[in-house]
Amino acid sequence: MADNKFKTRLEIAKKRISKRATKNTNNQSSLLGIAFKMSTELVAAVLVGTIIGFIFDNWFGTKPWLILTFFFVGVIAGVLNVIRTAKNMQK
Amino acid sequence: MATNPMHQFNVYRIGPQIKIDQIDISFTNASLFMIISCISILLIFNLGTSKKNIIPSKIQLLTELSYTFISKMINDTAGSKGKPYFGFVFSLFMFVLFCNMLGMLPYAFTVTSHIIVTFVLAAFIFIGVTVIGFIKHGFGYLKLFVPSGVPIVLLPLIVVIEIISYLSRPISLSVRLFANMMAGHTMMKVFGGFVISLGIVGGWLPLSFSVALTGLEILVAFLQAYVFAILTCIYLNDALNLHH
Numbered sequence: 001m002a003d004n005k006f007k008t009r010l011e012i013a014k015k016r017i018s019k020r021a022t023k024n025t026n027n028q029s030s031l032l033g034i035a036f037k038m039s040t041e042l043v044a045a046v047l048v049g050t051i052i053g054f055i056f057d058n059w060f061g062t063k064p065w066l067i068l069t070f071f072f073v074g075v076i077a078g079v080l081n082v083i084r085t086a087k088n089m090q091k
Numbered sequence: 092m093a094t095n096p097m098h099q100f101n102v103y104r105i106g107p108q109i110k111i112d113q114i115d116i117s118f119t120n121a122s123l124f125m126i127i128s129c130i131s132i133l134l135i136f137n138l139g140t141s142k143k144n145i146i147p148s149k150i151q152l153l154t155e156l157s158y159t160f161i162s163k164m165i166n167d168t169a170g171s172k173g174k175p176y177f178g179f180v181f182s183l184f185m186f187v188l189f190c191n192m193l194g195m196l197p198y199a200f201t202v203t204s205h206i207i208v209t210f211v212l213a214a215f216i217f218i219g220v221t222v223i224g225f226i227k228h229g230f231g232y233l234k235l236f237v238p239s240g241v242p243i244v245l246l247p248l249i250v251v252i253e254i255i256s257y258l259s260r261p262i263s264l265s266v267r268l269f270a271n272m273m274a275g276h277t278m279m280k281v282f283g284g285f286v287i288s289l290g291i292v293g294g295w296l297p298l299s300f301s302v303a304l305t306g307l308e309i310l311v312a313f314l315q316a317y318v319f320a321i322l323t324c325i326y327l328n329d330a331l332n333l334h335h
Contacts, residue, residue, distance in 0.1 A: 036267060037318065044263035049255050070255075073248070077255040081263075088325075 034089065041085055042078040049074015096280035100204055100273070121208070124200045128189035157185070161320065168324040172331045179219075180327075183212070184320035191272060191312035195305070203315075204272040206265060213265035216323050224330035235333065264322055271315050275308045 053070030057063055104117045139154030147155060161181045165173045187203060194201025202208050224232040236253040237246070282304060285297035 036271065040263045040267040040270070041259075044266060045256055045259040047262055048259040052255065052258075073251055074255055074259075077252045077259065080252060081256050081259065 038082050038085060041081040045078035045081050046071070046074040049077060096277045096284065099200070099276060099280060102205070120200045121202050121205065124193060124202050125190065128186060128193050128202070131193075132185050132189055157181075164321060165324055168321060169328040169331060173324065173327055176327055180320055180323055183216075183323060184316055187212070187268070187319050188313065188316035191316055192309070194272065194276065195309055195312060201272055201276055203268055204276055206269040209265040209268045210261065212319075213261040216264070216326065217261040220323075220326045220330045223327070224333075227331060228333055232330070232333065235329065260326060264319065268315050268319055271311055275304070275311055279304050279308060 049070045049072075050067060052074075053067035056066045056070070060066065102119050102121050104119055105123060106118050108115070108117045110116070135150065136154055139150045142148070142151065144151060158181075161184055162177060165177055165180055169176075190202040193199050194204065224235070228234075236250050236257065238249065238253070241249050279301060282297045282301045286294040286301065289297065
């Protein structure tokens, strides 16, 4: 009798814990983190591309051209980064 | 004045000025708060591991939980090969977390709200991970920049894009932490300033905002430390288990 009662109490407790666990996985705050992560991923690649273009321009003396091409290459790299992080999250 | 929301980010010298050639290495409030966070980490973890009870005390529970938290994180992202780097990731996570959390105290200085601090941390991770990759795989590590199944015509463009995307890692890592901390602390200060200037009549709305923002900031402080650590694990995973 006492054993039976304990089992039902255990079941109830387990159910409550599993409910809490499912609630934690889709909370709003981590979505904000994801959004911020994506945006910095995009901006950083564009920044790096532009900086590389600027440095190469100074080296080779081809003033506006390399910075322009590397800017767009950076944009492509940024979009690629965002797609990759999105794919990682869906796993 | 103290009502200036950016005033909290000022770095000033404590004690005498120390100079080596042109480089100023005086002790500042930033260095003070880094040392405080290091000492508090050491104190908590020494206390928590001094008595190994079967039924843990609260502080022992805290240390054990943080141990399992990080060890599970490394296992999930980098696999069993990531185990040797546990010490590094753990101390990194704890340092960032304590710097963020100490910044939440009134009159405290937030070390991680300065981009040079976060950038040095990120650059250290970036260089370390690259060196580990070259040690483990030799020049085969360069295969990271050449994805398989790409037509030969597009290859030069793809390699350039991959290199830029690899170089953007430390920037995105450092900018994310720095921007989150700085934006949050500025916003809190701005709403705090509204409370003062609107006085007892209109100050209640910004005050309630301030309370809510404090809660959000504590969450962000934890979340950003977590993101910093988990991205380190992901980069380690790329260097350890090369797959393309």
